[in-house]
Amino acid sequence: MSRYSGNARSIAALVREAEVHRDVYIDPEIFDIEMEHLFPNSWVYVGHASQLAKPGDFVTATIGRQPVLASRHSDGSIHVFYNRCPHKGVKIATEPCGNTGKFFRCPYHAWSFKTDGSLLAIPLKKGYEGTGFGDTEANEGLSRIKNVVVYRDFIFARLNETGVSFEDYFGQSLSTIDNMVDRSPEGRLEIVAAPIRYMHTCNWKMLVENQTDTCHPMVAHESSAGTAVKVWKREQGDSTETPMAVQLYGPFMSPYEFYEQSGIRIWPNGHGHTGVANSIHSNYADVGGYLGQMIAAYGETRANEILGEVRHNTVYFPNIMVKGAVQILRNFIPIAVDKTLVESWVYRLVGAPDKLYERALMYNRFINAPTSIVGHDDLEMYERAQEGLKSNGNQWVNLRRLFERDEQPDVIAVINGTSERQMRNQFHAWAKFMTMDMDKQVEAAE
Amino acid sequence: MIDEKAVTDFIYREAELLDTMQWQGWLDLFHPEGRYWMPLEWQQQDPVLQPSLMYEDLLLLKVRVERLAGERTFSQKPKSRCHHLLQAPQIVACDTAAGVFKARTSYIYTETRGDMLERYSGWASHDFVLIGDALKIKLKRVDLINFDAPFGNIQLFM
Numbered sequence: 001m002s003r004y005s006g007n008a009r010s011i012a013a014l015v016r017e018a019e020v021h022r023d024v025y026i027d028p029e030i031f032d033i034e035m036e037h038l039f040p041n042s043w044v045y046v047g048h049a050s051q052l053a054k055p056g057d058f059v060t061a062t063i064g065r066q067p068v069l070a071s072r073h074s075d076g077s078i079h080v081f082y083n084r085c086p087h088k089g090v091k092i093a094t095e096p097c098g099n100t101g102k103f104f105r106c107p108y109h110a111w112s113f114k115t116d117g118s119l120l121a122i123p124l125k126k127g128y129e130g131t132g133f134g135d136t137e138a139n140e141g142l143s144r145i146k147n148v149v150v151y152r153d154f155i156f157a158r159l160n161e162t163g164v165s166f167e168d169y170f171g172q173s174l175s176t177i178d179n180m181v182d183r184s185p186e187g188r189l190e191i192v193a194a195p196i197r198y199m200h201t202c203n204w205k206m207l208v209e210n211q212t213d214t215c216h217p218m219v220a221h222e223s224s225a226g227t228a229v230k231v232w233k234r235e236q237g238d239s240t241e242t243p244m245a246v247q248l249y250g251p252f253m254s255p256y257e258f259y260e261q262s263g264i265r266i267w268p269n270g271h272g273h274t275g276v277a278n279s280i281h282s283n284y285a286d287v288g289g290y291l292g293q294m295i296a297a298y299g300e301t302r303a304n305e306i307l308g309e310v311r312h313n314t315v316y317f318p319n320i321m322v323k324g325a326v327q328i329l330r331n332f333i334p335i336a337v338d339k340t341l342v343e344s345w346v347y348r349l350v351g352a353p354d355k356l357y358e359r360a361l362m363y364n365r366f367i368n369a370p371t372s373i374v375g376h377d378d379l380e381m382y383e384r385a386q387e388g389l390k391s392n393g394n395q396w397v398n399l400r401r402l403f404e405r406d407e408q409p410d411v412i413a414v415i416n417g418t419s420e421r422q423m424r425n426q427f428h429a430w431a432k433f434m435t436m437d438m439d440k441q442v443e444a445a446e
Numbered sequence: 447m448i449d450e451k452a453v454t455d456f457i458y459r460e461a462e463l464l465d466t467m468q469w470q471g472w473l474d475l476f477h478p479e480g481r482y483w484m485p486l487e488w489q490q491q492d493p494v495l496q497p498s499l500m501y502e503d504l505l506l507l508k509v510r511v512e513r514l515a516g517e518r519t520f521s522q523k524p525k526s527r528c529h530h531l532l533q534a535p536q537i538v539a540c541d542t543a544a545g546v547f548k549a550r551t552s553y554i555y556t557e558t559r560g561d562m563l564e565r566y567s568g569w570a571s572h573d574f575v576l577i578g579d580a581l582k583i584k585l586k587r588v589d590l591i592n593f594d595a596p597f598g599n600i601q602l603f604m
Contacts, residue, residue: 193497231508361496
């Protein structure tokens, strides 16, 4: 029985002012609707232009469950396509990245396509003469996704042809990407290695919510970060220098008061970040030579402004998190209602000391790897939630911490850092982007 | 005098300590500057400026071992167990005079927790040094055949 399909009202009813119904996490029908509506209505991260440095370079990705392919054309432009041959549907590229040369060639019947997607050649082409082939979609080549924006080398795409513009969708939230890029003395980031991949047996939204959940680190991570702090205290002897590893783990155990004052900023359309005034990344040791490079590049005032902005986690709705201060992007890729692939990328700050890249790589394997003890703590909680939510005793998830009666949706605000308002913000956006292309259907049915 | 059998016996003993969850005994096999490394690239050369799954010194390995027994370590309720099935180690170097001992061991590793059971295949490369007349691990490198696949939790040691 279909409860939600095509029924915008029943979907919207899953989100109350400060509660959400458990079906958003566990109902396969809701997941299907997310794939058919929410992801195509949203601007989704595809990849980074540094992965497409040369003409013919490509990356593969998914938007929701749609396989896509991004390529660098000979004129330098970047294109995103659905990753299937227009002939029989065979995937054009299966590797995560590579260089295809001057054209893509389908391995099945050797149809070939220019790197802007247009049809280049078909063997034995005369077999299509007089068949009406010229009027078919196949003649157009690879199906192109028209709405693609490359913002400071970050490639985003919106599958649906109409919808919210890139500028309106992200608005001021792009300031986190700006800050991450500005941290390179050359104003440039690059990806030079594969991401850490980690399979999660839980709904993708649990991961997204957790990025701005500041009341869990000192509880859930007592076992990992807490133990790291304890072991270091015992073993440090007369050492005066805190190892990089302990600098990274330690701040997770900061008390509630720290997170309260550090603040959360929310933006329209479900974006938001923790760590406004300061963050768990604020007190890492200085890396020799870096400040000098930044001052030389930007001048003292601007350099201090860039490095003084030490945001914690920025959620870009629907499914990525960016950590500007340690140059990490986590992509929460939905696979099924209870399965999420997390790919955690590290960007190298071009022109900055290697020590910063070393630290970002260390952070990534400490927190985001299948071998990460912090990851083990979190995944255990998600798995328990995925199971526990099947309970019929109470079918609502409570997001009421620091709720205010006059809260407005889709505004910019800075609030107490332990508020659950960013989660409410995400779910407001969730209901909006789930149903925005359903309204007409609903009206027509009435 | 360390002969090839001593190197092989060490590797079997290490697997036994892990399989019987004698974590402290396992840590004692490491040199104070020893490292445990799980690369994330094929034939990876650099553990520091290339991404790895793990690259940990004794301090971090102690954190892991202590965490496994923690009262509030919920990802260990229930506890994980592991099993190492080792091929006979291939001795790469065994030179007491030079103090160089290296071996490479093909393995199948199983980790289980509750109703879950996961299998991994790969190669363990040991690099030893002598402290007195005892072998100690300078580097244990664990290369998975599918290092680039997305795994769930790997909580114990290969």
